[in-house]
Amino acid sequence: MKEHKFSTNQIHLEGHKKPFNSHSFPIFQTSTFYFDSPEHGAELFAGKGEGYIYTRLGNPTIDAVEKVVAGLEGGFGATATSSGMSAVLASVFPFVKAGDHIIVSDTLYGASTTLLTDFAARYGVESSVVKSTDLNEYKNSVKSNTKLIYIETPANPTLSITDIRGVSEIAKNANALLVVDNTFATPYLQRPFELGADVIMHSATKYLNGHGDVVMGFSVGKTEELHKKIRSFTKLTGGNANPFDSYLCLRGIKTLSLRMDKHNTNAQKVAEYLQGHDKVLKVYYPGLPDFEGHELAKKQMTGFSSVIAFDLKGGFEAGKGLMKSVKMMTLAVSLGTIDTLIQHPASMTHSGVPREEKMKAGITDELTRISVGLEDVEDIIQDLEQGLSKV
Template sequence: MSDQHQKQGFSTRAIHAGYEPDPQTGAVNVPIYASSTFAQDGVGGLRDGFEYARTGNPTRRALEANMAALEGGTYGRAFSSGMAATDALLRSQLRPGDHLVIPNDAYGGTFRLIDKVFTQWGIDYSVAAVNDVDAVRAAMTDKTKLVWVETPTNPLLNIGDIEAVASAAHDGGAKLVVDNTFASSYLQQPLSLGADIVLHSTTKYLGGHSDVVGGVLVTDSEQVDSDVAFLQNGAGAVPGPFDVYLTLRGIKTLAVRMDRHSDNAEQIVEYLGKHPKIEKVLYPGLDGHPGHAAAAKQMKRYGGMVSVLVKGGAQGARDLCAGTKVFTLAESLGGIESLIEHPAAMTHASTAGSLLEVPDNLVRLSVGIEDVDDLIADLDRALG
């Protein structure tokens, strides 16, 4: 991150970091460089370092610089999806015989990749509650190379104290990875709290409009960045320039969107907390949430994700999901529109029968930026 951007506020960085208006045309938006290759001034004479679009693209470079600035980091690397970023990070940092610690309620896709693929390569893992630092320490071994944390977690919205978990990881000789997707860069800055690597599915709040898939990694470590960059180029799971453009467009309004997401979520939490058909509301902004103190310490606000346990078991959860009209029944999250889903049968079906299995009466809400009165009325109708 440049000295100039270090002194700027978040929204200013979100809009300007990574790109200056084109000196030739004055274009204020990043151009979409739809070129697979770049002319060279003689053999090896690269123009601004560009040779082939898998290796580097000017539009992608703008996103990578922008994300590094937003996370207060030095290096950013963009990928074609959040899972592609996850895969590149794991392959760059782990070798056969290594061990990592993951949350006991991690995102189903992360768990599936580690459990079904990386274990075949001789990688071992343990699970631990992210809100229990002692449990994280106990799960580590002398072969642990990474501690993987989501905070808030997906879908139970548990909170890990990043500073405390970073200390535990570093004491054991491991690096701390924080999946910052649920919080977004606006609400939480893991690198400043001791994390070594930050991961985002840019599909979610960063893109913000449910129209693009992507992922990004940010770090201050030159070695980690070098390792990741090798796989970014060598394996080639890079985003196309139009996808990058859409992500950058979304980032420009991240701060105002996250405030609206949070505003709406807080009112919906208040409504659901009083509803007789709701067994429990899971939201880190609640005083009674076990991670509330940690969230208050490290988050600007508590975000737009809300999970609930519905009375009536799995059928009660399915009925709620089927009954909404404004909330769309769909996977994913973080868009301007509100979404509802049944994790046990949808995003977290891969965890069935494992230590990460989620309750069958759990419903996850991604609260959008619609008029909150309409969202509450929709839930009220669905709950009967």
């Protein structure tokens, strides 16, 4: 990040002049771009001169949001992808081949774990899953063919906090890359490149866009070399974002710091309220002083973001009952949107998953997850209060 502070950058960092003196960046809703002549086409394909060829390879609206995200994260370049999962793919697969080994933390978003273990194995990439908070496990899992370590912090759904600097030192000693999923924190609250990461990925579906109307991701390379490999991979595999989603995300990012400040203060109050409630067994939120990762979160983050997990007394029936009783909150998966989202995985998203697998993923009958939104916090607490009174 140069010259200005974060809130100024999120508005002014587009980095290049907007075309036709437009005030907001236009949507270039086009699949292809015409050439002035065969020579012009040949020049662009040779990578010379300014201009665009075809939207999978590059598009002004997609470029604009990529520049902002790269600037906010402090990386050389960002590649916008069609989803967060597409960004996980683009952050790992350009850097590994059959015969390589990767280390992944045990608290990743479920689909990331499946992609980086079972799916990777089908292509000859072996993985070790380690306890996210235990640096010794990372160190002891390093092999001569370890190429990459992948972590997510805070993690979904337990909010566990991983020591980015600690893991980055292990990665450097092993000559391996460190990839950090920065979805829960955003660059406003956590700066993984400054803590030693090489690649940062985002599900922009969440806080970056922030309004719950886009599925999108980013893979940001710290150096030119890393960025170019990610970009080539996405051009080839076709996992690029589209111009309309890029426009919406560009617009969403302009208020990122304001939203995150409000998310933080609302979530802190909701977490404290839940902690004091007699129907709640345990609250998982990095902003609570007795949370396991609190001190580390204070060190590597400037706020605790807005996802809270909590265990309800009364298990499955209580969780399901709360889902039926809340009135204002939205019953939905996802997180990081303007409105408060609540879900009880055991009776909703994971209802068809065998018990053993649910336990392995930390999905107990008691666990409820809430993504605290931007409403007046008294109304969020009031909705929880009336819902909890009925379970």
